[in-house]
Amino acid sequence: MIYADANGSLPLLPEVKDYLATRIPAPLYANPNAIHSLGTKIKMGMEKSRKIAADVLGANFNQVIWTSGASESLSTVFHHLLLPKKNKNVIYCSPIEHAAVLAAMDYYRATWDYDVRFMPVDLDGMIDFAWLSSQNHDNTAMIVCMAANNETGVIQPWQQIRDLAKKCVTPFVCDTTQIIGRLPFHFEESGLDWAMASGHKLGALPGTGFLLARDPGALKPIIFGGGQENGLRGGTQNYLGVETLAVAMQTFAKKLATLEQHNIWRQELESALPKEAVIIGKKYPRLPCTTLVGLPGVHGQGVQIELESQDIFVTTSSACSDNEPATSKVLRAMKVDDVLGRSVVRLSLALTATHSDYQNLTQALLTAYQKLTRIKAY
């Protein structure tokens, strides 16, 4: 099996499976907030995990807030920044954000009358920073832009937006979900006020994640509870999930050195594709393990099915859009035409992938393309 849908979700890492093989049978289950020794031991494990995650992420221990995932983390920050509504009314948002952001923007527009303005984005998936910086930000309540796009892998100018936002004294929410675990990331050095990630994209248990907050004391929770996470996120913590997040973060830290190798393998794959193939966002820096390739003349879902018959799993866009046989929202925002848009497949490999995985994927893709063009499946 070659699993090339890492941007959608990562299978549990072998290290996480090994951890769970001994952890689950152990008689160490209780409420981490109870003061009996079982609870205390679990809490200590959770706090040790917090220290591990904080160290890998370049954050302070108290800046790590455990959540159920990046969507919850993002919704928490939006709620914190936008409600109750104050005097500023405009939100600048990139149109290629993850659905967790776009759906939230719909809500704040429709229910709270925020004026949500979308930044232009070019055909290769890069947002137009010059346009954003040319706007008057006196009335800007928030700017939102992801660090890297989940479909194209294109790295966005988030450092420039951060500096612009600082200059304009405007909150900036950078969705870091796609770069954490895929690129080096250091919260302190990032200068961001918030960062977030999902455990299921890191090879930890699903239903886990975190929010990093530069100034955690000021955060208003959206899930209320009995003082867990310093009062910032209610609900008994998913301590088992948290422990696997620590294992995943440690594993990622060890694999960081292989990123450059993955970059090279991805470039090899891209060079070996047929000359008709269009690598979306090719001219920009992209995530090491992500290629969005258009194969005009064939249907992306055809390629997906063809590869699946060889036990290779890819998608045509993000999971949220994958079940629509149409150009994805991200590509539509980029004004990619339907012929190209419906022909794309997203290849996103895990850091556990080997050189031969890349080579086999390349070969399978070439074979599928030849077959599909020959039978004029589209």
Added chain:
Amino acid sequence: MIYADANGSLPLLPEVKDYLATRIPAPLYANPNAIHSLGTKIKMGMEKSRKIAADVLGANFNQVIWTSGASESLSTVFHHLLLPKKNKNVIYCSPIEHAAVLAAMDYYRATWDYDVRFMPVDLDGMIDFAWLSSQNHDNTAMIVCMAANNETGVIQPWQQIRDLAKKCVTPFVCDTTQIIGRLPFHFEESGLDWAMASGHKLGALPGTGFLLARDPGALKPIIFGGGQENGLRGGTQNYLGVETLAVAMQTFAKKLATLEQHNIWRQELESALPKEAVIIGKKYPRLPCTTLVGLPGVHGQGVQIELESQDIFVTTSSACSDNEPATSKVLRAMKVDDVLGRSVVRLSLALTATHSDYQNLTQALLTAYQKLTRIKAY
């Protein structure tokens, strides 16, 4: 080991551990929203789990929304009912609610200027329904009351409140977290608009739970995402946790017949306690496996530590209050005095507990009490 903190959190059920022993090594991990066959298989497992939970809970399939736990479920319902604020301004709330409710009420009072009024509650932990029904509800935005209290186990008059609320056309949120998995519960027959529970209180993986919604289509989410859970709860689902919830619900359904036995064992335990012991809420119907016992003259935390030395785990209140050596908020709301309040221990056994667990717990409690009164530890 005797684990008598089931109301705080339940260890993974043996059935759940068995399930995970074969599930975790299986190569079945992916985004359940992806359309490749891995994603589809996982989605099918999640939907099968939804059907199992719905059947056990007497709900329709589409009324089950997976969340990260009861705190999230409650926060979702409050957000849905209270924001944006409409013309009604009063919330009636019991003062013995779980911290997930009380902290939310603080927020809606302080931030949104709701007038939160607390119902009186008697010394045995029963809310005053006559008082609630005597109020004018023309301006009532919401009534909140738990089905059973987590510390005393006292079952509250939630059916009467439900009928009152229906008569007054006022939304009623009944926190069912403590009765689901501890008493028979049938959502359709309950007549409630909402119900919720946490997986970690049912022996499933932590970080799981659900919200039951009578009219799910109308619900506004608080966590936004890519259309997961019919657009009602964003974020890639904790599918592994969901599968264990189904195992736990099935196990509970099988154990329902043993509830009466547990009730008898608990009564045996209560009868065997020293004559000075005060069973809080004794005169009211209570949860089958919960006893809150005051042992005036000794300190509850002393009993807790003494029992722990015999590998028996109890708490002095809910986990959220357990680390304060003071009378819990719930008991203070009941106007229990400090001498009694600081002497209590909560015994809450799982449905996996045996008769000899009850007998051994009784004996250990008697021994601890004798020892502590003899050395005048308090």
